[in-house]
Amino acid sequence: MLTIGKLGTSTGVKVPTIRYYEQIGLLPEAERSAGNQRLYSRKALERLAFIRHARDLGFTLEAIRDLLSLSDSPDQPCAAADAIARAQLLEVESRLARLTALKAELERMVEQCAGGSIADCRVIEVLGDHSLCGSDHRHAELIQA
Amino acid sequence: MLTIGKLGTSTGVKVPTIRYYEQIGLLPEAERSAGNQRLYSRKALERLAFIRHARDLGFTLEAIRDLLSLSDSPDQPCAAADAIARAQLLEVESRLARLTALKAELERMVEQCAGGSIADCRVIEVLGDHSLCGSDHRHAELIQA
DNA sequence: CTAATGTCTCTAGCAACTATAGGTTCAAGG
DNA sequence: CCTTGAACCTATAGTTGCTAGAGACATTAG
Numbered sequence: 001m002l003t004i005g006k007l008g009t010s011t012g013v014k015v016p017t018i019r020y021y022e023q024i025g026l027l028p029e030a031e032r033s034a035g036n037q038r039l040y041s042r043k044a045l046e047r048l049a050f051i052r053h054a055r056d057l058g059f060t061l062e063a064i065r066d067l068l069s070l071s072d073s074p075d076q077p078c079a080a081a082d083a084i085a086r087a088q089l090l091e092v093e094s095r096l097a098r099l100t101a102l103k104a105e106l107e108r109m110v111e112q113c114a115g116g117s118i119a120d121c122r123v124i125e126v127l128g129d130h131s132l133c134g135s136d137h138r139h140a141e142l143i144q145a
Numbered sequence: 146m147l148t149i150g151k152l153g154t155s156t157g158v159k160v161p162t163i164r165y166y167e168q169i170g171l172l173p174e175a176e177r178s179a180g181n182q183r184l185y186s187r188k189a190l191e192r193l194a195f196i197r198h199a200r201d202l203g204f205t206l207e208a209i210r211d212l213l214s215l216s217d218s219p220d221q222p223c224a225a226a227d228a229i230a231r232a233q234l235l236e237v238e239s240r241l242a243r244l245t246a247l248k249a250e251l252e253r254m255v256e257q258c259a260g261g262s263i264a265d266c267r268v269i270e271v272l273g274d275h276s277l278c279g280s281d282h283r284h285a286e287l288i289q290a
Numbered sequence: 291c292t293a294a295t296g297t298c299t300c301t302a303g304c305a306a307c308t309a310t311a312g313g314t315t316c317a318a319g320g
Numbered sequence: 321c322c323t324t325g326a327a328c329c330t331a332t333a334g335t336t337g338c339t340a341g342a343g344a345c346a347t348t349a350g
Contacts, residue, residue: 003316005327015328020307035315037328050273057254057272058247061306071269078266082258085268089251096244099237102203106234109202113227121223123230124216127202128195148347150296160297165338180346182297206337 001031001039011048018048026051026065059088146176146184156193163193171196171210204233 008015021027022038027047030038040048047068054064063084070081112122153160166172167183172192175183185193192213199209208229215226257267 003327014308016308017306019329024306033315035328037315046273049275053275054272055306057251067269067272070263070266071273074262074264076263078258078261078263078268081263081266081268082255082260085251085255085258089248089255092244092248092251096241096248099241099244103234103237103241106202106230106237110227110230110234113223113230115227116223117219118215118221118223118226119219121226123223123226124212127199127212128191128216148296159339161339162337164298169337178346180297182346200337 001041002045004030004038004040007040007045007048011045011052013048013052021048021051024061026061026068057088058092059084063088146186147190149175149183149185152185152190152193156190156197158193158197166193166196169206171206171213202233203237204229208233 002010004015004018007013008018013021018027019038022029027044030040030044033039050068050071051064054067055061059067066084067081070076070078109123109126112126114120114122118124147155149160149163152158153163158166163172164183167174172189175185175189178184195213195216196209199212200206204212211229212226215221215223254268254271257271259265259267263269
């Protein structure tokens with residue numbers, strides 16, 4: 001049995017985060033020692049490692065909740081799990097597209113800076129006047145990427 | 146003079162967001178009509194458009210606060226503004242790199258799904274066992290991208 | 291004049307944690 | 321055996337950048 005600190009270091013998840021996951025029901029309530037400290041089994045470690053791995057891949061906690069409940073019922077068809085993963089892939093691809101556009105625009109802006117004073121700084125100017133940016137003026141909603 | 150609704154539609158910023166920007170001091174307190182409704186000048190519209198544009202480019206509100214105060218002092222050298230923009234570019238580039246790695250890993254995971262049951266679903270399996278993912282096992286902290 | 295729409299303030303909520311305060315328990319050294 | 325310090329406990333509040341709701345006042349079109 002592991003203490004919460006050991007569990008944290010062996011999964012790379014911070015201690016308050018583990019408690020947070022328990023609080024929102026992503027991890028089951030841990031067993032407790034005589035002195036009321038949380039104790040974790042190997043199974044709990046695996047579950048947390050699963051969560052960590054999925055977080056590293058950008059899945060939301062909601063998606064992870066679904067994936068966990070799927071992994072608890074091994075006889076179900078895996079189409080649902082597959083759909084969640086595909087949705088995440090689409091999300092990542094869409095963010096990539098938006099960020100790529102963003103990068104181009106920022107590069108254009110930064111390259112034009114001649115190093116003078118604010119009065120004729122391209123950065124400030126471009127931000128202030130939308131029509132000064134790249135060829136296509138439709139870059140709204142590029143963020144949340 | 147524009148009402149807050151007109152200002153919102155002409156800048157593409159939602160009304161509660163405008164009030165929120167005023168609340169956090171990003172926009173100055175608006176003038177008021179006899180009936181206590183906010184009224185905005187052309188100058189206020191320009192300032193909000195600046196904010197909107199910078200948000201579209203992914204700048205944080207803190208960075209925008211700095212950019213705005215820079216743009217209010219046109220005689221300062223523009224190095225500071227340039228530095229903010231360059232930092233944002235670096236940030237975007239770093240997110241792009243992480244998202245690209247993420248995408249590759251998700252693709253690998255999804256492609257291997259044979260459509261069977263959860264028990265032998267690659268998605269669940271890979272998430273559960275870190276060593277099953279791509280050649281290099283160091284993809285932690287790919288997110289917040 | 292009335293009804294519909296727009297605006298006002300204030301509060302609370304979202305994701306996914308992180309930080310702080312003030313207290314308890316545990317493991318190791320003297 | 322006792323003390324010290326690290327690790328643990330609970331509970332609450334803060335972070336970013338908004339968004340949503342309630343309940344009341346203002347403005348405008350017909």
